[in-house]
Amino acid sequence: MTAPVQSPEQAGRVLRALYAGYGYQPFRVQKFERYELYSEFRRFLATEKVLTFTNTDGRLMAMKPDVTLSIVQTPQPEGLRKVFYHENVYREQRPGEGFREIPQTGLECIGALDGYAVGEVVMLAAKSLAAIRDSWVLDVSHLGVVMGVLDEEDLTEEKRAAALAAVAAKNVPALRQLGLGGAAKALAGLTALYGPLSETLGQAEALPLPGRSREALGELRALAEQIALYDLPNVHLDFSVVNDVAYYDDIVFRGFVEGAPSAVLSGGRYDKLLQRMGKTGGALGFAVYLDRLEDARAPRPACDGDLLVCYAAAEDIPLAVQTAEAARARGETVRVQAQPPKTLRYRRVLRVQKGAVTEC
Amino acid sequence: MLNIALPKGRLGEKAYELMARAGYECPAILEPNRKLTFENPEKGVRYFWVKPSDVPIYVERGAADAGIAGKDILLEYEPEVYELLDLKMGVCRMCVAGPADFRDDGDRTLRVATKFPHIAKTHYGAQGRDITIIKLNGSIEIAPLLGLSDVIVDIVETGKTLLENGLAPLETVVPISARLIANTASCKFQYDAIRTMCERLGELL
Numbered sequence: 223m224t225a226p227v228q229s230p231e232q233a234g235r236v237l238r239a240l241y242a243g244y245g246y247q248p249f250r251v252q253k254f255e256r257y258e259l260y261s262e263f264r265r266f267l268a269t270e271k272v273l274t275f276t277n278t279d280g281r282l283m284a285m286k287p288d289v290t291l292s293i294v295q296t297p298q299p300e301g302l303r304k305v306f307y308h309e310n311v312y313r314e315q316r317p318g319e320g321f322r323e324i325p326q327t328g329l330e331c332i333g334a335l336d337g338y339a340v341g342e343v344v345m346l347a348a349k350s351l352a353a354i355r356d357s358w359v360l361d362v363s364h365l366g367v368v369m370g371v372l373d374e375e376d377l378t379e380e381k382r383a384a385a386l387a388a389v390a391a392k393n394v395p396a397l398r399q400l401g402l403g404g405a406a407k408a409l410a411g412l413t414a415l416y417g418p419l420s421e422t423l424g425q426a427e428a429l430p431l432p433g434r435s436r437e438a439l440g441e442l443r444a445l446a447e448q449i450a451l452y453d454l455p456n457v458h459l460d461f462s463v464v465n466d467v468a469y470y471d472d473i474v475f476r477g478f479v480e481g482a483p484s485a486v487l488s489g490g491r492y493d494k495l496l497q498r499m500g501k502t503g504g505a506l507g508f509a510v511y512l513d514r515l516e517d518a519r520a521p522r523p524a525c526d527g528d529l530l531v532c533y534a535a536a537e538d539i540p541l542a543v544q545t546a547e548a549a550r551a552r553g554e555t556v557r558v559q560a561q562p563p564k565t566l567r568y569r570r571v572l573r574v575q576k577g578a579v580t581e582c
Numbered sequence: 583m584l585n586i587a588l589p590k591g592r593l594g595e596k597a598y599e600l601m602a603r604a605g606y607e608c609p610a611i612l613e614p615n616r617k618l619t620f621e622n623p624e625k626g627v628r629y630f631w632v633k634p635s636d637v638p639i640y641v642e643r644g645a646a647d648a649g650i651a652g653k654d655i656l657l658e659y660e661p662e663v664y665e666l667l668d669l670k671m672g673v674c675r676m677c678v679a680g681p682a683d684f685r686d687d688g689d690r691t692l693r694v695a696t697k698f699p700h701i702a703k704t705h706y707g708a709q710g711r712d713i714t715i716i717k718l719n720g721s722i723e724i725a726p727l728l729g730l731s732d733v734i735v736d737i738v739e740t741g742k743t744l745l746e747n748g749l750a751p752l753e754t755v756v757p758i759s760a761r762l763i764a765n766t767a768s769c770k771f772q773y774d775a776i777r778t779m780c781e782r783l784g785e786l787l
């Protein structure tokens with residue numbers, strides 16, 4: 223049993239230590255970015271809205287809504303680059319809410335990716351969740367499985383997008399109504415599957431699927447074998463994990479912890495982004511949305527502190543201090559002041575007056 | 583225990599009947615009182631009535647594990663939820679409606695009155711048609727009659743209200759019915775309970 227992480231700050235510290243322990247290097251990105259970076263790769267972002275301002279040299283700048291783009295655009299050394307970050311990003315979480323500062327921790331593995339590196343990143347995603355809560359689930363998919371099925375039909379872009387949206391919402395009735403031909407049945411079969419990675423993968427392998435889908439299942443099988451080396455029982459297969467196919471076409475995953483109503487971790491392999499930036503190799507990473515852990519925090523404490531000591535006059539201060547220090551030595555939190563605060567609650571309130579300490 | 587958000591009104595009552603037939607009854611819900619939540623621990627369900635347009639909010643934010651919502655609400659707010667079943671009740675259409683003889687000459691911006699601005703924008707956006715949205719909260723049919731708008735985008739069940747006001751459905755935007763939706767995280771941590779509910783409801787449809 224690990225103690226549940228209580229705050230986003232605490233989670234950030236725990237996760238940074240985890241990634242450093244696996245040899246990932248800290249990476250600090252600059253606070254502002256050129257706006258063009260985001261306008262050019264808009265679809266890679268989780269949001270279309272970017273907070274912009276004009277710099278003193280007249281260039282349009284942005285408060286970064288995402289960290290991955292900032293990391294990927296920097297020069298890529300030879301071999302494999304493993305970095306982690308802890309940054310604030312600025313974006314609108316829900317339409318109409320306005321921009322918010324959101325703390326985000328994550329890692330990226332870029333360059334000469336091999337099977338081990340892929341497995342390691344997925345394992346670290348799972349361990350990130352396990353470090354935050356005992357009760358967690360990491361859902362893993364490979365977009366090639368679903369895309370392979372869609373490739374078999376001659377579909378318009380619009381219909382493909384609608385099919386992917388239906389898969390993401392586990393909306394089997396919509397899949398049947400879209401007129402996808404033979405793909406509808408296969409997608410409905412894939413969407414219905416959910417459970418532990420290795421076991422559920424066996425069920426997917428038994429489905430009649432086209433070649434590209436089978437190749438993707440093969441990659442998932444290799445991943446499952448590596449994940450089995452670690453004690454991570456809550457890694458599940460779920461084909462409804464669908465990231466933007468403009469950049470993702472491989473392993474994708476999403477993580478949940480009990481108490482948070484939506485995914486707190488999201489990631490995947492985005493080689494296509496690298497290619498669009500004119501770089502070679504592979505790239506895989508994930509981000510943990512620390513603000514979403516606020517929803518999963520323990521209930522608010524009933525009191526603001528253990529003890530409030532109120533003194534009646536200046537001559538009562540020495541006894542008030544003595545009383546407070548004694549309580550602090552016992553590990554209690556103590557506030558001392560003349561009048562009790564109107565909006566705060568304390569487990570005990572003591573009043574010091576004319577050399578006497580009385581409980582209120 | 584599964585928390586289930588039901589939409590207040592006729593649709594919610596019909597949806598509860600279906601839930602009860604599927605084995606998730608909670609007799610207390612039928613008692614005339616002002617309570618808002620109803621629980622049957624034996625069946626592992628707690629129901630609560632909320633405004634229909636609020637159902638996806640309760641589900642998306644995890645206050646409800648599952649809920650019954652109209653497809654119109656889901657299309658308008660696009661909540662991040664799983665849409666697990668078409669309950670085939672509350673069946674109607676989202677339509678463009680207007681004077682029966684209305685002709686859109688394409689020469690001017692089309693004025694569209696609606697309670698569903700996102701659906702209207704998406705519909706006309708796909709056609710590349712320039713529109714101006716007039717967001718109303720009720721009695722939409724009156725807008726074209728008083729010249730507030732050219733057309734409306736609204737739910738049409740029988741078309742009787744439109745007909746009585748000299749209006750007619752001009753185009754179907756999308757068919758509508760009630761859906762069983764579920765919170766994404768609840769589907770991970772209460773997977774068996776939600777899957778069983780889905781299967782039992784599915785058998786009745």
